[in-house]
Amino acid sequence: MPQPTLVIKGGRLVDATGVRSGDVVVGDDGSILAVGPDLDAPEVLDAGGCVVSPGFVDVHTHLREPGKEEAETIETGARGAAAGGYTCILAMPNTTPAIDSAAVVREVLELGRSAPCDVRTSGAITVGRAGEQLAPIAEMAKLGVRFFTDDGTGVQDTRLMRRAMEYASALDVVLAQHCEDDAMAGGGHMHEGEWSSRLGIAGQPAEAEELMVMRDIALARLTGARIHFQHLSTEGSVAMVRAAKDGGMDLTCEATTHHFTLTDECCATYDAVFKVNPPLRTADDVAAVRAGLADGTIDCIATDHAPHTPDAKEQPFDEAPPGMLGLETALGLALTELDLDLEEVVALLSWRPAQLLGVEDRHGGPIIEGRRANLCVFDPEEEWTVDADTMHSRSRNTPYAGRRLRGRVRHTLLEGEPVLRSGEVTR
Template sequence: MIHGGTLVDPTGTRPGDVLIQDGVIVSAGNRVESAPAGTVVLDAGGCVVAPGLVDLHTHLREPGREEAETVETGSRAAALGGYTAVVAMPNTEPAIDSAAVVRQVLELGRDALCDVAVAGSITVGREGTRLAPLAEMAALGVKLFTDDGSGVQDARLMRRALEYASSLGVTLAQHCEDSSLAAGGHMHEGEWSSRLGIPGQPAEAEELMVMRDLALCRLTGTPVHFLHLSTARSVAMVRGAKASGLPVTAEATPHHLCLTDACVAGYDTVFKVNPPLRSAEDAAAIRAGLADGTIDAIATDHAPHAKEAKEAPFDQAPPGMIGLETALGVALSELDLPIERVVALLSWKPAAIAGLAEHGRPITAGIPANLCVIDPEMEWTVDPARMASRSRNTPFAGRTLRGRVRHTVLAGEPVVVNGQAQR
């Protein structure tokens, strides 16, 4: 039983206890005076009880880069962050571009501390030249496809992929980056790149592909999901597309809504990410897009890297930041939104985009018990050494955040209790 909390879900907010048996919620919304004998009681006093968080954009690195992360360590970080499901991105080694690799990752996720869904590659090897066998992967339950890490550069191939996706009932997600325009850039092109002497990526490298894929969405009628939007004009274009009725969705990361290219002033590679941290005006536009519904979800783009990789010179270090354990705290600390809106951005809205039917659902009798308990007022300081991820490349080290997960329940099993993983 989860006792003493306030329930927050797509139906609204109300006080109540949640009683769970055999992995399923048996009652919710009323105070339980006496639980059955032997009931495990999780204290939710002063807390919000919500559907488990869902991350649309997690790099678990396995197979191929286990020195940075594994499915087990990544899922542990996710559970501690309140996530009951994550979507594993396909830029592994080998890429998740076939049914065989999909099966491998699903098997690795069988005993994870959160549900692990798989995103498949749009093209073979993520090389952008031939379509991957989307139907074979979709038959295994893959609902989201992307060449994340690079955008599909060939417009004709992207059109074919969208037409194919329409017949399969799956969603294509795009990493929007014109590679010819972004080539050689290691941060946002602007005042700070000029000051620091670091070659930059112009905002237009993202915006050109957003513009192209909005046109392809209009041409094919097939939904498109835009990964990690980072510029004000990208947000404006998606806002206009939604107003005209196009079936598009978008996500933004915790780091793009609050960090800027000025963070790179010390040449610290922890602030190197792709797309790069943009200007303060761009970050403000991301926050506005989250507030008005233009951006549908907050996704971590959790991108772990081994310590020695991030210690390379700035132009040689790989881009990426970890974020599963800090996303909730960053969102609650940085967004001027009620907690109900923040939880929606982290839970049921991404669950709907990912097609994860057992997550993000209203807290009511008869549904799977995938839940998190959030203390919205708890203040804590980010300490990389205490994180569950195998990597330590967080841009929020030393920062005090407000809001932290107290308990996480996966299929009725408490996998995090009082902020501690249970296995």
């Protein structure tokens, strides 16, 4: 019989079943042994004034390993994830080499075994993410890979994308698309509009994203494939997905924290920390993304955590790589910036992405006896200031440095082990 090791005491439990008060006893087998009032165990984790929720799940994380370990490793990225309340993250395949074969999948999964977070990996849709030849999706699927994407680039060849969807349908896996038409976006470094004109920076029009969203909705309708749209950023994209869902299509999509908190005006300083792909858009686009999160058009919040070394981000705006950190600030940004109930925010960060990723057997489930103890404890009212120098990532490229946020993670439990205890990563 499993023995109790610790109790999370005095918290408010929030999960898909609702909100209630109670203590949570965790056993030495990594499971939840009991939930109720006035429970005891050898060790106490204080949750007074805090919310106890299922751990957060990120369906869009760049861990850079293999190949760009100077910016991030699986270990350092997972430490940042634990600090942000995440118990499961999905690594993107735009590494060097790309995660486009069973061998690289095995390498990433092995590197993640000792991490303070459950590290899953996606696989590339095409070999080398070059958009020319389908990757061995079935081989990667046999290793448990369920998400396939060429993230960083969209699959440009319509016929090839149709073949990928038909193949994916037979394997019951999800294709996740970075929606960007290269012919429209090529040479652009920020959103095309008033601010790109003022700054003299070549822009990417909203239509570069929207054309591919439109195409892939049509292809999904034709093939019956499960398609997931990554980091939607424009009003038009959100509207098209909403209409497709209203029409009965089984589509999913995500929005990042930066696309509901920042606009293209941030680029006025020419600071490349604000360069991201897809680019920061207009205030109307931000409002549309927020509305999509509120009405369920957008299924979950993703971070698109994209670390880069200081040298890379200190280059001129048009030469610097796109991307920004996201794992450690996601909760605070969502609670501070979104006009949503607490339960809705937790749903967007936890059980909805868990269901989308297919990990709801271990993550994002109800806090009840017998479930795995993958949990997050956070103070929804604590105010704190983002400090790039204290983040766990190897990189420092956060656009939120100095920003005051509300809501901070206190403890994170992975399989019953406190990998974040009182704000300190312990593994």
